[in-house]
Amino acid sequence: MLSVTRSELKYWISYQDSLLLQDEMAKLLSYDSYSENGFYRVKSLYFDSINNIDYMEKLAGTEKRKKIRLRIYDEDADFAKLELKQKEGAYQQKKSLLVTKEVAKKLMAGEYGCLLDYPEEIAARLYELLVLGAYRPAALIEYDRRAFVYKEYSTRITFDKNVRSSELSLDLYEKDISWIYRTNEKVILEVKYNGKLWMPIQKILEKYNLFNVSIGKYANGRPLYEQYMI
Numbered sequence: 001m002l003s004v005t006r007s008e009l010k011y012w013i014s015y016q017d018s019l020l021l022q023d024e025m026a027k028l029l030s031y032d033s034y035s036e037n038g039f040y041r042v043k044s045l046y047f048d049s050i051n052n053i054d055y056m057e058k059l060a061g062t063e064k065r066k067k068i069r070l071r072i073y074d075e076d077a078d079f080a081k082l083e084l085k086q087k088e089g090a091y092q093q094k095k096s097l098l099v100t101k102e103v104a105k106k107l108m109a110g111e112y113g114c115l116l117d118y119p120e121e122i123a124a125r126l127y128e129l130l131v132l133g134a135y136r137p138a139a140l141i142e143y144d145r146r147a148f149v150y151k152e153y154s155t156r157i158t159f160d161k162n163v164r165s166s167e168l169s170l171d172l173y174e175k176d177i178s179w180i181y182r183t184n185e186k187v188i189l190e191v192k193y194n195g196k197l198w199m200p201i202q203k204i205l206e207k208y209n210l211f212n213v214s215i216g217k218y219a220n221g222r223p224l225y226e227q228y229m230i
Helices: 015-028 053-060 101-108 112-117 121-132 199-206 223-228
Strands: 002-014 040-048 064-072 079-088 091-100 136-150 155-166 186-193
Touching (some): 015 155, 064 121, 079 101, 079 121, 091 121, 101 112
Antiparallel strands (some): 002 091, 040 064, 155 186
């Protein structure tokens, strides 16, 4: 199990400014292991309760809220990450459980009992949440990411573009999906760190006149539900 707790700031940034900022970050920070050849694809299946409590709490700006998702980077990979992401104020905690592709497919089908085969505490917690809340797949979200890292303060700077969603096709392993694109020419910049943000990074970010906003890829990725159900 992987557990990470840190501050997380999010910003909208223009595509052109994102290119300039990436150039500056590349001179200062290292790429993460996926980003050395440019942007890479992130694909997540979000689960929500029978009454869409996680979606509703995000819209309401509830101080303490959560998200449950399955994440992959390649449909042919043998493993997926099942993640519980919890937010309280400016702080985020993410706990991840590595599961096999077979288990991921069972979870997609609502067969949550397979989690009881894992010894990790987070597996039992996720089982409890999924079963008691009558959770089921709610939205598929995909985007292209480039990430920079700095080992001090567990710092991670990410640029996410071409965010797209599907509420009709909910198979994490399906390759041919009719996506709805959600961000147009905008890029989502995320700044994550533990404790404090390294001053050289702060000084670079200050040049771009950024404003911290609440951006939720999952909440933004349910236009059909928003249009027809709310």
